[in-house]
Amino acid sequence: MESNVHLTKDLFVPIQDHLKDVEKINSPTVSFWRDVWRRLKENKLAMAGLMVTLLLLLLAAIGPYLNGYSYYEQDFTQKNLTPNAEHWFGTDQAGRDIFTRAWYGARISLFIGFMAAMIDFIIGIFYGGIAGLKGGRADNVMMRISEILYSIPYLLMVILIMIVLERGIWPIIIAMSITGWIPMARLVRGQVMQLKEQDFVQAANAMGSNTLWVLRKHLVPNTMGPILVNVTLTVPNAIFAEATLSFLGLGIPAPEASWGTMVSDALGSILIGNFYQLAIPAILISLTMFAFNVLGDGLRDALDPKLRK
Amino acid sequence: MKKLLEIKDLKVNFHTYLGEVQAVRGVSFHVNQGEIVALVGESGCGKSVTAKSIMKLLPTAFSHYKSGEILYHSMDLLKVQEKEMETIRGNEISMIFQDPMTSLNPTSKIGEQIIEGLMKHKKVSKSEAYRKAKELLELVGIPQPEKRMNQYPHEFSGGMRQRVVIAMALVCEPQLIIADEPTTALDVTIQAQILKLIKDLQFKLNTSVILITHDLGVVAEICDRVVVMYAGEVVESGKVEEIFANPSHPYTKGLMKSVPRLDMSRNESLYSIVGSPPNLLHPPNGCAFYSRCEYAMKVCQKHSPNLMEINTTQQTACWLYHPMANPVEKESMGGM
Amino acid sequence: MLKYIFKRFLWSILTLWAVITVTFMIMHFIPGDPFAREGTMPEAVYKNLNEHYHLDQPLFIQYTRYLTSLIQFDFGPSLKSNTMTVNDFIKQGFPVSLHLGTQAILLAVVLGMILGVVAAYNRNKWQDYLSMILAIVGISVPSFIMATFLINFFAVKWGIFPVATWKSWAHTVLPTIALSMMPMAFIARLMRSSMLEVLSQDYMITAKAKGLKGKFILIHYAIKNAILPVVTVLGILTANLITGSFIIESIFGIPGIGELFVKGIFNRDYPVILGSTVFYSMILIFLIFIIDIAYTWLDPRIKVIGENN
Numbered sequence: 001m002e003s004n005v006h007l008t009k010d011l012f013v014p015i016q017d018h019l020k021d022v023e024k025i026n027s028p029t030v031s032f033w034r035d036v037w038r039r040l041k042e043n044k045l046a047m048a049g050l051m052v053t054l055l056l057l058l059l060a061a062i063g064p065y066l067n068g069y070s071y072y073e074q075d076f077t078q079k080n081l082t083p084n085a086e087h088w089f090g091t092d093q094a095g096r097d098i099f100t101r102a103w104y105g106a107r108i109s110l111f112i113g114f115m116a117a118m119i120d121f122i123i124g125i126f127y128g129g130i131a132g133l134k135g136g137r138a139d140n141v142m143m144r145i146s147e148i149l150y151s152i153p154y155l156l157m158v159i160l161i162m163i164v165l166e167r168g169i170w171p172i173i174i175a176m177s178i179t180g181w182i183p184m185a186r187l188v189r190g191q192v193m194q195l196k197e198q199d200f201v202q203a204a205n206a207m208g209s210n211t212l213w214v215l216r217k218h219l220v221p222n223t224m225g226p227i228l229v230n231v232t233l234t235v236p237n238a239i240f241a242e243a244t245l246s247f248l249g250l251g252i253p254a255p256e257a258s259w260g261t262m263v264s265d266a267l268g269s270i271l272i273g274n275f276y277q278l279a280i281p282a283i284l285i286s287l288t289m290f291a292f293n294v295l296g297d298g299l300r301d302a303l304d305p306k307l308r309k
Numbered sequence: 310m311k312k313l314l315e316i317k318d319l320k321v322n323f324h325t326y327l328g329e330v331q332a333v334r335g336v337s338f339h340v341n342q343g344e345i346v347a348l349v350g351e352s353g354c355g356k357s358v359t360a361k362s363i364m365k366l367l368p369t370a371f372s373h374y375k376s377g378e379i380l381y382h383s384m385d386l387l388k389v390q391e392k393e394m395e396t397i398r399g400n401e402i403s404m405i406f407q408d409p410m411t412s413l414n415p416t417s418k419i420g421e422q423i424i425e426g427l428m429k430h431k432k433v434s435k436s437e438a439y440r441k442a443k444e445l446l447e448l449v450g451i452p453q454p455e456k457r458m459n460q461y462p463h464e465f466s467g468g469m470r471q472r473v474v475i476a477m478a479l480v481c482e483p484q485l486i487i488a489d490e491p492t493t494a495l496d497v498t499i500q501a502q503i504l505k506l507i508k509d510l511q512f513k514l515n516t517s518v519i520l521i522t523h524d525l526g527v528v529a530e531i532c533d534r535v536v537v538m539y540a541g542e543v544v545e546s547g548k549v550e551e552i553f554a555n556p557s558h559p560y561t562k563g564l565m566k567s568v569p570r571l572d573m574s575r576n577e578s579l580y581s582i583v584g585s586p587p588n589l590l591h592p593p594n595g596c597a598f599y600s601r602c603e604y605a606m607k608v609c610q611k612h613s614p615n616l617m618e619i620n621t622t623q624q625t626a627c628w629l630y631h632p633m634a635n636p637v638e639k640e641s642m643g644g645m
Numbered sequence: 646m647l648k649y650i651f652k653r654f655l656w657s658i659l660t661l662w663a664v665i666t667v668t669f670m671i672m673h674f675i676p677g678d679p680f681a682r683e684g685t686m687p688e689a690v691y692k693n694l695n696e697h698y699h700l701d702q703p704l705f706i707q708y709t710r711y712l713t714s715l716i717q718f719d720f721g722p723s724l725k726s727n728t729m730t731v732n733d734f735i736k737q738g739f740p741v742s743l744h745l746g747t748q749a750i751l752l753a754v755v756l757g758m759i760l761g762v763v764a765a766y767n768r769n770k771w772q773d774y775l776s777m778i779l780a781i782v783g784i785s786v787p788s789f790i791m792a793t794f795l796i797n798f799f800a801v802k803w804g805i806f807p808v809a810t811w812k813s814w815a816h817t818v819l820p821t822i823a824l825s826m827m828p829m830a831f832i833a834r835l836m837r838s839s840m841l842e843v844l845s846q847d848y849m850i851t852a853k854a855k856g857l858k859g860k861f862i863l864i865h866y867a868i869k870n871a872i873l874p875v876v877t878v879l880g881i882l883t884a885n886l887i888t889g890s891f892i893i894e895s896i897f898g899i900p901g902i903g904e905l906f907v908k909g910i911f912n913r914d915y916p917v918i919l920g921s922t923v924f925y926s927m928i929l930i931f932l933i934f935i936i937d938i939a940y941t942w943l944d945p946r947i948k949v950i951g952e953n954n
Binding site: 148151153160240243244270279287289290 | 786929
């Protein structure tokens with residue numbers, strides 16, 4: 001409030017028509033996903049995660065062809081070499097080029113990660129969606145079944161199934177999917193149940209919109225957020241599980257390479273001082289899990305602005 | 310009457326990722342000993358921020374006091390160290406919050422929550438504190454206080470919880486109680502009981518009360534004076550009778566007119582003030598109410614008005630009461 | 646309350662039964678005869694073994710016999726050892742695994758909670774960033790990779806701790822750290838978000854408005870409420886720890902149940918696999934039961950629901 005302003009009589013003249021535009025909303029409406037993307041871009045850690053993910057995908061695609069070695073060729077005259085101009089990441093105890101193997105392993109690990117996430121997603125959406133929409137007894141029975149299955153530790157279950165199945169990429173994916181879908185199903189069910197009760201969905205129902213339309217228009221966009229986050233976080237879990245299986249000798253059989261088998265093969269190398277043989281796949285596993293974890297976290301924050309404040 | 314609390318030109322800003330929000334923009338008012346002052350205004354007008362400033366409860370991470378003084382017994386609370394502030398909070402000034410469902414610790418027993426402040430401030434023994442808590446629960450009208458003290462908040466109804474919150478605020482016999490919309494979250498029937506309780510206790514204990522509300526009915530019922538806030542500023546203040554009989558600021562008039570009355574005819578529609586309050590991220594240069602005011606003048610767009618005295622007790626911040634304003638304008642307003 | 650405990654107990658028994666059944670079935674889906682590998686085995690010995698495991702009986706009889714022996718805590722003989730039964734193995738290994746597991750979970754809970762509280766109380770300051778970087782590294786680096794790095798630096802390179810085996814307390818340090826990193830990181834993140842949620846609650850302002858001391862508010866208001874979600878995930882974390890211990894115990898050569906399990910996998914010793922899985926499930930389900938009861942005791946709001954049911 002200013003006290004020493006110069007006032008003149010002509011300022012004290014009434015104005016008439018300034019109330020007309022007052023009810024106009026003048027901030028532009030931004031679409032939900034664009035807003036999410038804007039917030040995600042602000043999160044440096046999440047963007048770093050996204051960059052690393054893209055880089056890993058790129059190298060998984062082209063890495064195995066870059067230096068002319070194959071992932072399976074053994075050359076015992078060239079074994080246990082430290083990183084050099086010929087073998088960028090060195091060679092392992094069988095004389096295989098670690099650089100090529102590492103990116104070949106990236107393909108397998110990422111493929112398993114994405115496939116597991118996708119299968120969990122599909123089963124989870126159906127199971128959880130049906131339980132949530134049906135409600136009542138069907139929901140009760142379905143959730144009890146999933147609860148019992150869920151009480152077996154995930155990795156233990158995967159290991160047990162892998163003991164039965166043959167070794168290979170698809171058996172691993174199947175083993176992971178047998179109980180892997182449960183968290184997703186529970187999440188979807190929770191979301192659906194919650195949304196069913198929400199005012200805007202009830203309002204849409206009351207106004208006579210048909211169920212499918214309500215689903216498409218309100219349920220899907222509103223449940224998508226947490227589900228997307230969950231999918232993002234399933235990928236590193238699957239990669240971790242694959243690495244553990246390979247480590248236990250239940251993973252990808254030789255000569256194929258996954259990061260887990262590479263770590264497992266190199267375990268003895270620590271004692272003879274060839275730590276890089278283990279460090280390279282170990283760092284790649286950790287980096288991938290890091291990238292997906294921070295990306296998932298960033299997505300969760302971007303999708304739920306309430307959490308940011 | 311002695312002034313217990315006086316706020317002078319208080320300015321509070323919030324840092325947000327969009328920029329500085331000027332939540333309180335030069336608020337001044339005072340509270341005398343033993344009176345109930347109402348702080349009235351729509352949500353977001355800065356009344357809660359003002360109240361929390363008195364107890365310095367605003368989050369330090371993203372708020373700061375830009376200027377002003379909050380004089381309590383002529384001691385500036387804004388200059389008081391946090392350590393000393395702890396001895397004032399709950400002890401000399403206490404607060405009743407809006408939502409009794411969320412303002413109690415869900416994992417502690419009611420009794421414990423009442424006595425913990427007492428034990429900290431008055432250094433009494435636990436059994437003494439419990440005795441006092443029991444008395445207070447009786448005073449605020451909670452039956453079977455001994456049994457109730459061993460229960461958890463979720464075992465109480467909303468109205469009962471608010472009684473507990475009031476008992477908690479009274480436990481150290483404070484000189485000033487700030488009640489931040491104490492009845493908004495309650496059923497209408499409970500609201501009247503709680504207000505009557507506050508009024509009775511205020512009378513009995515001769516404490517001062519700042520009652521924050523947007524409900525003018527509440528104001529008329531129990532308050533002595535009214536301070537009307539709009540967009541972070543005080544636009545009008547005065548005794549309850551004056552404000553109700555003769556509202557001077559166009560905003561206050563609008564508020565009065567938007568209260569439904571029993572004598573309204575059936576086809577008379579309820580008055581509402583057009584538009585919405587200005588964005589306090591970029592407050593206007595002129596009067597904050599300009600864009601919604603039916604009596605706006607050129608000066609209102611350019612310059613922000615100061616509080617002007619209408620009489621010794623009533624003040625208003627409106628150019629219409631400036632000596633240069635055309636008396637006709639004022640007349641037409643009076644008769645609206 | 647008693648009724649709730651009883652109900653919860655019945656549910657635990659049911660879950661345990663389901664786990665045993667599922668595991669039993671998986672083991673019996675193994676293609677071919679588990680004993681067929683021993684081609685050199687004399688016919689008579691093979692026949693004896695077969696009779697001992699009742700493998701010549703129909704599946705259902707085998708199953709009921711297995712269940713009855715389990716009720717008497719008899720996990721049967723091992724396939725590969727003539728002198729020791731699965732019970733002997735478990736008796737030998739359990740104290741070791743219990744020691745390691747307890748140490749790891751204690752470290753994880755204490756350190757995780759401290760990190761979470763410090764991060765939340767200093768939101769967006771360096772303490773927060775440091776704790777959360779530690780936590781994100783913790784969830785990104787699988788325990789077996791953590792183990793190999795710890796061995797390489799702390800044992801092989803710097804010689805601070807012994808490389809492997811299980812003799813003195815110094816031997817327990819590296820495996821405990823390796824095993825606790827992931828749950829620690831998980832608890833730290835959960836505790837942080839739970840603390841932030843609690844810190845934004847109205848009752849925190851009430852506490853401050855009462856003039857209570859900062860330390861008192863931290864303990865009686867913030868931590869007391871924020872700890873509840875952490876208690877609920879302790880079950881999952883224990884499961885995580887158990888599966889983690891398989892690999893950690895094998896890497897460090899620790900004679901616990903985890904190593905027994907992994908050896909069982911390599912040797913295809915099915916009674917050992919089945920026995921240790923069932924034993925782990927018993928422990929886990931028992932722990933979850935205890936945690937559930939503890940939760941109702943910690944959160945006064947739950948009791949009412951339990952009693953009304």
